[in-house]
Amino acid sequence: MEEVPQECPGTGSAQAGRGASCQGCPNQRLCASGAGAAPDPAIEEIKEKMKTVKHKILVLSGKGGVGKSTLSAHLAHGLAEDENTQVALLDIDICGPSVPKIMGLEGEQVHQSGSGWSPVYVEDNLGVMSVGFLLSSPDDAVIWRGPRKNGMIKQFLRDVDWGEVDYLIVDTPPGTSDEHLSVVQYLSAANIDGVVIVTTPQEVSLQDVRKEINFCHKVKLPLIGVVENMSSFVCPRCKKESQIFPPTTGGAEAMCQDLQIPLLGRVPLDPQIGKSCDKGQSFLTDAPDSPATLAYRSIIQRVRAFCHRHPSHEEEQRSTS
Structure with missing residues (x-):
């Protein structure tokens, strides 16, 4: 049996979708359609736009329903607690945009200015963009094929007037599909921190996460680490x-040890998290003494420390010039 190379040639390669390692990949046709073609001019335009964004963080999950959007929202809330830190949250979960609800922005509309689309602001230093702002109703279904989804992501990255931003957090859909390839490709020249x-x-969740980690390795995305949500439940009455x-196989901790990647933290179940999200409020301020809040804050601190240890591409250029 012929051995298949494990290395992904990358979306920008002439071998994208055509190499031996591409056989059987669900995104083979998408990659092959652009292989050998001239580079998308949007990549350079996005690079120019992203010069005002210091750090870019993607939030991924293998499965849906594991709390990815909730973590993205509270990562944004936590970083924005410092009034001197400008934070942006971009929701590219095109078919299931939950960020407007979680951030208390349902019913808001995107406004156009001379410099592009304006984000919707939760606070002066926390802006949000989502396809949910473009729908006439939260119940509207987004029934789009891949190219239209990719075009929407391109617009979000190229045409939104983010301004000077310290952290851009990108909430992605579950899995490893068109949206993930698009955001990696479009931000390839602008550098993703992790x-x-x-x-x-x-x-059943860890199985899919291993695929997600494999995806990150193949497209050369730095891993900040793994967050284990819903790790346990502490009864508010008896404290049991x-x-x-x-965790039948040892949970995220055993997986992280096996794959030699950081476990950023475990967030316990707290019914107040769901209540805060439904109300569009920050759980960090609603329940400041909750064990889940302490876990979130520890994770946020570790993400911030990672970004500071790994300066952005633009910062590196400034320091060497």
């Missing part, structure tokens, strides 16, 4: 800890 991957403790999703 990826936070969200999971729950059970093996229960495992709602038993």
